[in-house]
Amino acid sequence: MTLGVSSVGHPLSPGATTWAVLDANAMIPPRLGDMLFDMNEMGLYRPRWTTEIEQEFLANFPSVVFGQTKQQRKAIKERPSPEQVQAAKNRLAAFRSSAGPEHKVFGHGLPKPLSQVPTGVDPKDVHVVAAALVIKAYAEPADRVFIISANVSHLAKSEVAKRDVEVVAPGQFINDMSKTGDPRFEAAISRTILDRAAKKAFGRADLLSCLLTHKADKAAERLSKLWNLPVPSVRQIP
DSSP: OOOOOOOOTTTTTSOOOEEEEEEEHSSSSSSHHHHHHHHHTTTSSSEBOHHHHHHHHHHHHHHHOOOOOOOHHHHHSOOOHHHHHHHHHHHHHHHHHHHHHBBBBOOSSSSSHHHHSSSOOOOGGGHHHHHHHHHHHHSTOOEEEEEEEEEEGGTTHHHHHHTTTTOOHHHHHHHHHHHHOOHHHHHHEEEEEEHHHSOOOHHHHHHHHHHHHTTTTHHHHHHHHTTTTTOOOOOOOO
């Protein structure tokens, strides 16, 4: 496995590189995915994932994005339409393009990384932790390696931290990035608004609500002050 050329100026690891394994549940919510990949394109960190994560993404994207009720989500999960399947493929293709040809982690199914995964990790998520351990093995000593997942409780956070891999929820990662004060963070968020606005009305207040939906409360507070807007009430914006 090669990690690709390291970026400079990653605010969470000054002078080094910030790597992040994105779990499928961090990539699927549309606006959250937009923010994470806009942050990548502004050079704030480098996202990585595995074939298994891609499979989970494709299997769950249609029901999460197109299902409005529990019954609808179940029906779509069992039998997505060709258009919904294609939408998932298109979205994944956009993510691959954003992250570049080195986006995929290999070797995480080999005995060594698997043997290093703490026993407290949920069996279904072993591949996620193993992928982060592969990255850690190839990374420079000063690099930071994250797992960004909405299922932090499944990933034995404190035990994985002993392997120098940090497990965080998407909102916490965004909060931490916001706290660095790097102007590229606001640029990335503004890009998310502009990209979305081209398809459907989506403004700063919507973005703040989306941040709150994903518990990026510190980022929402900072941006609300910067934009001179009140912190909105939470509206579920995936």
